Amino acid sequence: MHTQPSNYLKRVACAVITVSDTRDKDTDKSGKLIVEQLHASNHQVNLYKIIPDETELIEQTVAEAVHSKEIEAVILNGGTGISNRDVTIESIQHLFDKELPGFGELFRYLSYQQDIGTASMLSRAASGVVNNRIVFALPGSAGAVTLAMEKLILPELVHMVTEIKKDLT
Template sequence: MPRIDESREFIPVRIAVLTVSDTRGLSEDRSGDTLVQRLTEAGHILADRAIVKDERKGIADQLRAWIVNDQVDVVISTGGTGLTGRDVTVEAHRDVYEKEIDAFGTVFTMVSYQKIGTSAVQSRATGGVAGGTYLFALPGSTGACKDAWDEILRWQLDYRHLPCNFVEIFPRLDEHQRRK
């Protein structure tokens, strides 16, 4: 159950949105639009936005570019998480993860199951961390993007959320690199 501590100050997070599609441009990118609308309404900052083809290397290259960009804290991708031969977003994400957030996919499946029943088994939503940046791969439907944002990311990207959230551990995500 989400719980917000109003005594804590909201901290805006800089979020990049990546749409993975062979056919969509910005004008047809309803899922990307949904994410942009929700994150900005929540008070976060749209750091960047891009559309890339369903190609593993291209997806991973874009993720890596944002990981090294200190103006990007979080990347949310939409599309390419299914089971078909062209769906390689999950593999591209895992190519760059230092650590996978295993429970993200599990919780997303739980949320999806409430909405679409056993069809939720076809989703391969994933989350991870690399270079101090959170990375999340969501299915390409607007419904899946709404569900992931409204039920998971909205809360975990809010510093006021208790008992814990992703924002409060930002400073420690890359501590292993500082110990050298």
């Protein structure tokens, strides 16, 4: 575990975007889990949206979030599988200024070990930097969201945002 310098950022302003054709605010268990875990870790949620699996809408929503002064991190859930309607990755990957392949690799490894076994190879979970914001795309299942948040995102979120911001003027 790394130590944090005294000037280290403590709270991250986040956007949570659920990509689903079937969920709404009452049935969005995964989006609510992300929001709850961010709040429990003392982070802000300045945007929470549920949008359908539509390429242009996903791209537009992420672009708006990463250009908002009130957002430092974007966490999407849903649309990362291999069905025809799973278009989250295609919608955002070309926006990445820098891709972080280690996130998807670690997520699939942990999913294999701790959650769903060989079905983890169907996940296309991804992360990258867009306009100096960290963006994560997670599967939509509650198990996947909990695993990603607890084991990967929350332990490194402050560190990632701090690294992105450290050379900016």
